[in-house]
Amino acid sequence: MSPRKKRLLWVVAAVAVLGIISIFVVQALRQNMVFFYTPTEVQQGKVGSQEYFRIGGMVTAGSLQRQTDGITVAFAIDDGATRIPVHYKGILPDLFKEGQGAVAQGYWNGQVFTAKEVLAKHDENYMPPEAQMAIDQQHQTAKTLKLEQ
Known part of the structure; x- marks a missing residue:
């Protein structure tokens, strides 16, 4: 796998993890309001x-x-x-x-x-x-x- 593809894969994975974390944070805040x-x-x-x-x-x-x-x-x-x-x-x-x-x-x-x-x-x-x-x-x-x- 080329270095460029590896970098793209890491970026996509990081964005996915941040998205999942954001969903959990919003859900927790909504329940505590x-x-x-x-x-x-x-x-x-x-x-x-x-x-x-x-x-x-x-x-x-x-x-x-x-x-x-x-x-x-x-x-x-x-x-x-x-x-x-x-x-x-x-x-x-x-x-x-x-x-x-x-x-x-x-x-x-x-x-x-x-x-x-x-x-x-x-x-x-x-x-x-x-x-x-x-x-x-x-x-x-x-x-x-x-x-x-």
């Missing part, structure tokens, strides 16, 4: 059944219920327009409380969001940017609808 939705978007059906995602908003006042086992809780998250019930089994963050911003990661079955992780704001001024934007958008939509009536 977690999208954010508001309660209104979830209720509108923008999320598939058993799809893993984040939901965020305000913990609805009066909705927090703790079970006797000490680690199972139920609460609701709302964005000013829609309320979604959330069930979580685990230890809540210290700063988690009603009337404050929170983000939960988990699955929606069409009735209840089952959280695998719950994140709470870390100071009194913080809210996840996606949640703040969604809440602001819901308030703007509500104002627009009131003005039209």
Whole structure:
């Protein structure tokens, strides 16, 4: 085999290996992506059944219920327009409380969001940017609808 053919063979092999590696990297990144939705978007059906995602908003006042086992809780998250019930089994963050911003990661079955992780704001001024934007958008939509009536 001539040196030129050997070199071409090495180049083709290198390109093939890089292509395969790229496919694996893209697949791994796609599996680890977690999208954010508001309660209104979830209720509108923008999320598939058993799809893993984040939901965020305000913990609805009066909705927090703790079970006797000490680690199972139920609460609701709302964005000013829609309320979604959330069930979580685990230890809540210290700063988690009603009337404050929170983000939960988990699955929606069409009735209840089952959280695998719950994140709470870390100071009194913080809210996840996606949640703040969604809440602001819901308030703007509500104002627009009131003005039209």
